Amino acid sequence: MQGSIIDTVVTIFSGTVCDLVERRPMLITSSIMFFLSGLVMLWAPNVVIVLLARIIDGVVIAHAVTLTPLYISEIVPADIRGQLNTYSLNLGPLQATGIRVWTIFNI
Known part of the structure; x- marks a missing residue:
């Protein structure tokens, strides 16, 4: 339940954040964060670290799902x-x- 609330808030504000910073650097940052959260989940020593990495992963996915159509619409x-x-x-x-x-x- 908390993950969907956090993802909704991130989705609402990701457009505003991307207007302040350009879309391409934000997509690169979200890709790096997605990769790093996967590594943290892979080598997590306990369940709490896995859950924190999953929250970061959900935030990054919500951000990328919002940004990708905008970026595609601008460059093609x-x-x-x-x-x-x-x-x-x-x-x-x-x-x-x-x-x-x-x-x-x-x-």
């Missing part, structure tokens, strides 16, 4: 802009879910 030509945002928001998670189901059930 107008004629393919909708296709790329549609893929990143709809088809990408669908593909990830399909791969997850395939690996769990060995279909």
